[in-house]
Amino acid sequence: MTSYPPPMDSPAGDLSRRGLLRGVGLLAAGVAAGSVITPHATSSTPSADPRGTVPFFGVNQAGIATPPPDHFILAAFDVTTSDASLLRSMLNDWTDAAHAMSLGRTIGETNNPYRPPVDSGEADGLGPANLTFTIGYGPSLFDERFGLASQRPLSLQELPPFVGDNLNPLESDGDVVMQICSDDPQVNFHAAHTLARLGEGVVSVRYMHIGFGRTSAVTADQETTRNLLGFKDGTNNLQVNREANFDHHVWVANDQPSWMAHGSYLVSRKIRVNLELWSANSLDTQEAIIGRAKKSGAPLSGTLEHDTPDLKAQDARRNYVIPSDAHIRVAAPSQNGGRVILRRGFGFVDGIDQTTGQIACGLHFVCFQRDPQDQFVSIQQNLAVNDALMRYMSHEASVVVACPGGLHVGQRWGNQLFA
Numbered sequence: 365m366t367s368y369p370p371p372m373d374s375p376a377g378d379l380s381r382r383g384l385l386r387g388v389g390l391l392a393a394g395v396a397a398g399s400v401i402t403p404h405a406t407s408s409t410p411s412a413d414p415r416g417t418v419p420f421f422g423v424n425q426a427g428i429a430t431p432p433p434d435h436f437i438l439a440a441f442d443v444t445t446s447d448a449s450l451l452r453s454m455l456n457d458w459t460d461a462a463h464a465m466s467l468g469r470t471i472g473e474t475n476n477p478y479r480p481p482v483d484s485g486e487a488d489g490l491g492p493a494n495l496t497f498t499i500g501y502g503p504s505l506f507d508e509r510f511g512l513a514s515q516r517p518l519s520l521q522e523l524p525p526f527v528g529d530n531l532n533p534l535e536s537d538g539d540v541v542m543q544i545c546s547d548d549p550q551v552n553f554h555a556a557h558t559l560a561r562l563g564e565g566v567v568s569v570r571y572m573h574i575g576f577g578r579t580s581a582v583t584a585d586q587e588t589t590r591n592l593l594g595f596k597d598g599t600n601n602l603q604v605n606r607e608a609n610f611d612h613h614v615w616v617a618n619d620q621p622s623w624m625a626h627g628s629y630l631v632s633r634k635i636r637v638n639l640e641l642w643s644a645n646s647l648d649t650q651e652a653i654i655g656r657a658k659k660s661g662a663p664l665s666g667t668l669e670h671d672t673p674d675l676k677a678q679d680a681r682r683n684y685v686i687p688s689d690a691h692i693r694v695a696a697p698s699q700n701g702g703r704v705i706l707r708r709g710f711g712f713v714d715g716i717d718q719t720t721g722q723i724a725c726g727l728h729f730v731c732f733q734r735d736p737q738d739q740f741v742s743i744q745q746n747l748a749v750n751d752a753l754m755r756y757m758s759h760e761a762s763v764v765v766a767c768p769g770g771l772h773v774g775q776r777w778g779n780q781l782f783a
Contacts, residue, residue, distance in 0.1 A: 416547070417492045420466045422770040423626045424615065427498035427543050428706070428732050429604045431583050435549045436575035436710040436728060438632055439556045440502075440538030440763060441567035448510040448782065454566040455540075455778030458499075458559055459771070465555050468492030484561065487554035495551055498543040499777055500630050500765030505539040512781070515621045519629060519735045520766045527748040528759060535571045535634065535761035543630065543730070549576070573634055573761065575710025575728040582706060588661060588669065592711045592725055593642060595654050596661035599669055600692075602706045614706050616734050623780050626769030629736045631705075634712070634761035637726040642756045653752045655690030663692060675699075689752040700743045705731040726757070736764050 418426045443451055461471045468491045472482030506516035544555045552574075560569050579591045580598030584606045591597040604610050616627050642650070651658055661669035665677040665685045675693055677685040686693050697704050708731065714724040733739040748754060768780055 416494050417467060418494050418496050420463045420497075420771075421773050421775075424770045425498050425627070425767055426466075426770075427496035427545055428628055428708075428767065429582060429610075429614065430496055430545075431586050432578040432580065432708045432710075433494050433545050433547045434576060434578055435546055435552050436573075436578075436730075437542075437544040437552045437556050438573040438575075438728065438730070438763075439542045439544065439559065440570040440572075441540045441542075441559075441563060442570050443505065443509070443539045443566065444568050445566050446509050448512075450566050451510060452778035452782045454563055455499075455781065456776040457562050459776035459778070461558055461562060462497040462555070465551075465558065466492060466495050466497065468495075471558060484554065484557055486557070487548075487551050490548055490551050490554075493546040493548040493551040495544070495546040495555060497555070498545075498630070498767055500541045500543070500767040501781070502538050502541060502763065502765045504537065510782075515623065515781075517616070517620050517624050517629075517766045519616075519620075519737055520764070521737055523631070523736070523741060523762055523764050526744055526759065528754055528757070529762070530758045530760055531762055532760055535573070537763050538570045538765075540567060541630070541632075541763060541765045543632075549574075571761070573632070573712070573728055575712045577711045579709035579711065579727065580707040582708065591709070591727060592637060592639065593650075593654075595650075595656060595658055596669060597709065598707055599656075599661055602704055610706075612734070613704050613739075614732055614734060623768045623783060624766060628732045628734065628767050629764065630767050631731050631733070631736050631740045631764045632762070633729040633759050635727045635729055636724065636758045636760050638722070638756050638758075639725055640722050652687050652690060653756075655686045655692035664690075687752070689750055691747075691751050691753045694747055694751040695743065700746055703739050703742055705733045705739050705743065707731050726760075732767070740764075 418430055420426060445451060464471050465487070470483035470485075470488060474482050503516070503520050503522055506512045506520070542556070542559060544552050546552050546555070556572060578589055580601045581588055582601060582604055584603050588596045588599050602610055602613060607613075614628050616624050616629070618625075620627070645653070647658060651664065655673065656663055660667075662671055663673035663686060665674035666672070673686055673692055673696065675684070675686055675696065675698065679685055693699060707729070710728045710730070712726060712728055716722070717724040731740060768777070771777070771780060
């Protein structure tokens with residue numbers, strides 16, 4: 365068997381450590397040479413095109429400012445090797461595979477009936493489905509194992525405990541985390557399965573969080589959708605093509621390691637909802653807790669969904685029209701020192717809780733920001749104590765990772781991190 369040539373950014377001898385991707389390097393090189401995928405000229409969002417593809421290369425990673433689709437996997441991995449060269453090689457292999465899959469292509473073929481197929485095949489014929497990959501690295505990766513301690517970003521710190529947390533450590537954290545999003549849950553599964561196969565001997569899967577039904581919009585032309593509580597969610601989210609300060613809130617400052625240039629920080633929280641308790645509330649109670657009308661999504665102080673909430677409005681009894689502990693009031697930037705984050709949430713259902721007999725469901729809350737300690741932590745500390753909605757929720761898993769900037773054509777994640 366012949367090995368594929370190294371990409372443009374790798375040393376001459378830096379070939380794949382596994383035969384599984386021997387065809388992918390050629391595929392990636394051929395695509396680059398044919399200019400099918402080109403870098404972004406600016407930091408504006410990559411968006412879906414009629415072919416169902418999202419650009420893999422660019423100034424920023426896809427899956428952050430990209431309009432979120434309806435299906436999501438957050439896959440976390442623990443690094444099981446102490447050999448930095450193996451980790452670097454695996455990340456490079458992941459790059460080639462992710463690039464191929466983002467184009468709707470298999471990662472390689474074999475006609476030998478006596479050997480396992482290179483591609484596991486479950487997404488064959490399904491197309492790219494606007495598949496995106498967003499890689500991030502947790503604080504635990506930057507210890508002494510791989511010589512990366514000096515490359516740890518300043519803002520990459522473990523999140524503090526919050527009031528009401530009930531975190532499962534087996535479903536939290538991780539050395540390497542990959543957000544996978546697409547229009548097709550089977551395309552997502554194939555992507556996660558492929559990364560796990562390529563990582564054998566270098567990483568082990570720590571957990572996979574699977575979500576459906578986006579609960580936020582990140583562009584002005586995306587319709588606001590409903591969460592599992594039945595309310596429109598993400599009405600006042602940051603929007604890349606409307607918010608003048610979008611870049612300031614989402615992309616990191618310049619005082620970061622070089623591999624974080626044009627990057628962001630991902631925080632994900634798995635939030636279990638006591639749906640039976642919530643559903644027993646009267647309509648006016650539900651609306652008071654959220655601060656919006658359930659049907660229209662309008663703030664209680666307005667008539668249309670996108671009306672600006674009037675947090676000073678009072679009724680005839682001098683009570684706030686939007687209650688003092690309503691979710692939209694407590695989460696408002698004016699109540700959090702002007703802090704905002706980019707939200708990308710998804711619902712989940714894990715079947716039935718065998719202890720309570722209730723539906724095990726809720727929200728995978730995902731957000732991106734330039735500084736999680738200043739933005740997410742400050743906002744969550746306020747919500748945990750003052751938000752009436754928290755009485756119906758339990759935070760069961762948590763992770764924070766540093767997501768590097770995007771790759772240029774021919775660059776790969778391993779070489780980017782270990783440069």
